[in-house]
Amino acid sequence: MRKPTLHDVAAAAGVSYATADRVLNARGNVSARAEAQVRAAIARLGYRRDVHAANLSRRRVYRFRFLLPSGDHGFFRSLRQSVLAEQAARAQDRVAVSLDAVPAFDGAALAGALARLTAESCDCVAFLGVDDPEVAAQVARLSDAGVAVLTVVSDIPSPARAAYVGIDNIGAGRTAGRLMALGHRGRAGRILPLIGTRAAQDHAQRLAGVAQVLDAAAGIALLPAVETRDDPARMRAAVAQALADAARPTGLYSAGAGNRGLVQAVAALDPAARPLVIVHELVPHSRAALEAGLIDAVIDQKPAEEVAAALDIMRALADGLPVPPAPGITPTIYVKDNLPAQPAPAPRGDDP
């Protein structure tokens, strides 16, 4: 049996193709009786609209937009690269992905960028959530205007955002804590947490997570967190100072960025006696440090997967499908031996 077409549905329902079409696309001017017949036929035949034929016919192009921080942090960079990679890969599927840069952590700037979007130029936007009233207002406006909004990497409280794609940062912190506990296994220890700023929600959540696990672990103390503002120089100084202390920490947990400085400080130590080091985000620096044995684990949120998941959700939103249950982006643990192959230089398909 061939897949049923709308013509089959119309025939089975005993109505004309036009009427079936009116029901399917909610064009109105259909009696309740006819509508019921058509719906019954759809269900009976298991009809599913051929999206590709439909998109061909209506010349549809999905216009999806990413607003991502322009910083040169390795993580933002790989996020942007993932978007560009998907941009090329999905062009075949009538998905036009555009990428705009916005200043990092700047609610006003983000709100300004959002304010320029209209339903005519964009079906769906994704950006890093910043907790800001102006941003919330724009999200509400866009949502009302029919532009689906989703947050990636960090969420916002607004109920108007259609979905969030990103990791659970408390869970990520717990994961780090678990590895710290594993690396101590009953021995006493002192963990120094390093964060960018307490004001950053994700850093704070990771800190909370690591505390949850270590509180339950006997003998491991969590030292007061040091704020580094994600700055390598500050990071280096903070770590060097801590390591010079008589009660040297047995573990370093960096929940934020600026890990170059951390690695530099650790590299100065006797390798056999260095503390356990766990950082976030697999970027060229952290990867190199992992390979060199200067740090022990990297907790990563797999930006490429986040972008891909975000696009799948955008697609579902644009098609009016039920949003696929957030394909749980769980933080992944990298050690020296399970690193992914070096990022290939942007693969492209060619078949003109």
Next chain:
Amino acid sequence: MRKPTLHDVAAAAGVSYATADRVLNARGNVSARAEAQVRAAIARLGYRRDVHAANLSRRRVYRFRFLLPSGDHGFFRSLRQSVLAEQAARAQDRVAVSLDAVPAFDGAALAGALARLTAESCDCVAFLGVDDPEVAAQVARLSDAGVAVLTVVSDIPSPARAAYVGIDNIGAGRTAGRLMALGHRGRAGRILPLIGTRAAQDHAQRLAGVAQVLDAAAGIALLPAVETRDDPARMRAAVAQALADAARPTGLYSAGAGNRGLVQAVAALDPAARPLVIVHELVPHSRAALEAGLIDAVIDQKPAEEVAAALDIMRALADGLPVPPAPGITPTIYVKDNLPAQPAPAPRGDDP
């Protein structure tokens, strides 16, 4: 600018649509000059054929087949479930995925199943590689017949198989070794490796991997591997015996299946004094043990991602595109705190 169509190409090349089509689809009967003109126009305009329109027109359906072991091992089960999930999800994209069961680890049976396939009924097959001459012969036959063949989870040496999707098992073993080393951190220890059978290539490779890392780690000895035939009862007995020994192992590494028995044996111990336990594959049993704190880490090969990657490659092969560079399935590490959400009860999109 609208995306160029083949009509545009023909016009730009100064030939008729028919000739452009003859070039694009290699129908022959085209002069070298005309062909060159068309190819130049394609390049100049950046023309890319609209696969969806093409598939619509030719009523194409991709027929992909998985031959997977029928065993009730948790891992095989989740592999099969992943296939079924993709089956539903990709029906929209003209991809007909079928799943057939074959006896596990049975080269002859696999070869028999492969022998029944023809190019008329199948565009591409995927199965778990079994090193067997009959299988190799069938792979060669299918490849000649134009049916692309790919292996998943475990590879075969044959060059006729178009691609392999699965983890590097040595790397997976190394990852386990790295975690073992992390859990010892300079302290001496004895690790007991448990494998199904030395004859299984993947188990042997994992064993080699863990040895590589532990040889380099000071003070950690790798005990002789015990073969359990993936049988929970044998596993339980072997572990219980080892734990009763005066020189009790400080770590257990199970490279194969039957971990239910392992968990039972470990559960009988004082939780504070149990060895470090690392097993493979996130299945209901291992997940429960992880959540209960009876084991420390699970190394998983993410069957769902493997299946998805395999289907993407099948699609590329069927379309004659360059095979996307194997999207590096790296083994992932699960601890208690970064477990994915419970597998949802098969999501489905509905939009008739």
Next chain:
DNA sequence: GCGAATCTGATAGACGTCAATCATTTTCTG
């Protein structure tokens, strides 16, 4: 330079859906 072989152009009907028009029938309102 003639017939044969090869190449080229023009065209048409699919594929499944959308979007629109227009004529006709049915139902509602007063």
Next chain:
DNA sequence: CAGAAAATGATTGACGTCTATCAGATTCGC
């Protein structure tokens, strides 16, 4: 029951590609 309003059917031309056919043009061998 007339007239208006609502519902329905029938039909058409896209969308971009495939496949097929047929007539006409060009090249080739000899």
